[in-house]
Amino acid sequence: MHDYVTWLRDSSPYINSHRERTFVVMLPGDGLEHPNFGNIVHDLVLLHSLGVRLVLVFGSRPQIEARLAARGIEPRVHRGLRVTDSAALECVIDAVGHMRIALEARLSMDMAASPMQGARLRVASGNFVTARPIGVVEGVDYQHTGEVRRVDRKGIGRLLDERTIVLLSPLGYSPTGEIFNLACEDVATRAAIDLQADKLVLYGAERGLLDEAGNLVRELRPPQIPAHVERLGSDYQAELLDAAAQACRGGVRRSHLVSYADDGALLNELFTRDGGGTLVAQEQFEQLREATIEDVGGLIDLITPLEEQGILVRRSREVLEREVEQFSIVERDGLIIACAALYPIPDSDWGELACLAVNPEYRHGGRGDELLERIEARARQLGLKTLFVLTTRTAHWFRERGFQPSGVERLPAARASLYNFQRQSKVFEKAL
Numbered sequence: 055m056h057d058y059v060t061w062l063r064d065s066s067p068y069i070n071s072h073r074e075r076t077f078v079v080m081l082p083g084d085g086l087e088h089p090n091f092g093n094i095v096h097d098l099v100l101l102h103s104l105g106v107r108l109v110l111v112f113g114s115r116p117q118i119e120a121r122l123a124a125r126g127i128e129p130r131v132h133r134g135l136r137v138t139d140s141a142a143l144e145c146v147i148d149a150v151g152h153m154r155i156a157l158e159a160r161l162s163m164d165m166a167a168s169p170m171q172g173a174r175l176r177v178a179s180g181n182f183v184t185a186r187p188i189g190v191v192e193g194v195d196y197q198h199t200g201e202v203r204r205v206d207r208k209g210i211g212r213l214l215d216e217r218t219i220v221l222l223s224p225l226g227y228s229p230t231g232e233i234f235n236l237a238c239e240d241v242a243t244r245a246a247i248d249l250q251a252d253k254l255v256l257y258g259a260e261r262g263l264l265d266e267a268g269n270l271v272r273e274l275r276p277p278q279i280p281a282h283v284e285r286l287g288s289d290y291q292a293e294l295l296d297a298a299a300q301a302c303r304g305g306v307r308r309s310h311l312v313s314y315a316d317d318g319a320l321l322n323e324l325f326t327r328d329g330g331g332t333l334v335a336q337e338q339f340e341q342l343r344e345a346t347i348e349d350v351g352g353l354i355d356l357i358t359p360l361e362e363q364g365i366l367v368r369r370s371r372e373v374l375e376r377e378v379e380q381f382s383i384v385e386r387d388g389l390i391i392a393c394a395a396l397y398p399i400p401d402s403d404w405g406e407l408a409c410l411a412v413n414p415e416y417r418h419g420g421r422g423d424e425l426l427e428r429i430e431a432r433a434r435q436l437g438l439k440t441l442f443v444l445t446t447r448t449a450h451w452f453r454e455r456g457f458q459p460s461g462v463e464r465l466p467a468a469r470a471s472l473y474n475f476q477r478q479s480k481v482f483e484k485a486l
Contacts, residue, residue: 157177
């Protein structure tokens with residue numbers, strides 16, 4: 055019960071912030087065939103019930119391959135794109151039509167087990183995507199393979215305003231009535247950009263982007279993506295990364311890579327502070343900066359438990375408001391997870407490092423070291439020569455970072471006179 059209550063409390067800010075936001079979610083054909091597909095549908099319905107304006111883009115590559123094989127048609131691919139002749143187009147239309155109907159049926163069926171039981175969920179699809187032919191590339195005619203020309207922003211917007219889930223297939227239409235086979239990643243990216251979506255969610259087989267050691271990369275900025283795309287080569291994750299970068303460059307604030315194989319991956323990514331996939335965003339998800347008066351409430355939430363344990367000296371809200379400019383903080387998606395303060399000592403070239411605190415859930419991530427470097431840099435800018443700290447519990451941490459044992463008698467008179475002998479704090483100093 056405690057875990058449930060904690061999760062609900064932690065997720066409630068996201069429930070509020072996601073309401074009335076537009077999310078474009080792309081699910082490839084492999085995800086539609088995965089055993090976890092039913093859970094994904096349930097999560098999408100849950101998002102809709104929480105007020106998210108939802109556009110779902112689906113792919114159908116494995117379904118097309120199966121139909122080509124059944125008809126004895128050899129698939130043709132050039133530079134990673136399918137060459138769609140008339141025979142292949144029939145297979146594409148068959149596969150896409152089948153998947154669209156299956157998706158609509160599954161979304162309707164999941165209503166009974168969703169938070170919207172008893173309500174009517176509407177799903178709409180249609181000719182929302184205008185396409186054009188890719189044409190001839192390196193002497194290869196792609197025929198009915200196309201690319202997105204535009205997305206009907208107003209038409210989709212009206213449906214979203216009416217609380218309808220909009221379903222976009224990997225098919226596009228030309229003004230002359232031609233049908234084109236499109237990449238679902240292209241459809242999803244252009245839809246997110248043209249709709250000015252708040253998020254683009256891209257499902258893949260992996261949890262997100264994995265580095266060379268197989269570890270999850272939790273956050274990226276668009277300029278960091280080309281190096282990963284080059285490393286991944288023809289891996290599908292490279293396509294997803296490229297789509298995420300395009301969306302961000304087009305104005306989409308955040309793109310997310312999650313796994314269609316992991317139950318609850320979408321909810322974990324959207325409703326927890328650390329997520330479970332890879333976030334691609336223009337702005338920093340976590341940033342180190344100086345505190346402002348608006349941060350006082352967050353600072354109180356962070357340091358109060360440590361004050362109650364006797365680890366930190368108590369500071370009232372009035373004191374924090376008066377001294378907030380002395381603080382540097384680490385902010386993670388709106389939550390202050392670490393802080394430290396620098397107090398220059400009058401009539402001396404000494405400064406005190408105080409109130410260094412890190413949220414227990416985010417320790418062992420190097421944030422204390424980042425704050426220490428920030429405080430030392432600020433001290434040097436002020437012309438200070440020595441940094442000192444008083445501590446009762448973390449002497450070893452400061453020793454490992456170059457602080458040497460000292461004593462009250464070494465402190466400047468203005469600070470030594472305020473020393474609390476009842477706390478018996480140990481004094482350490484470091485030359486800058």
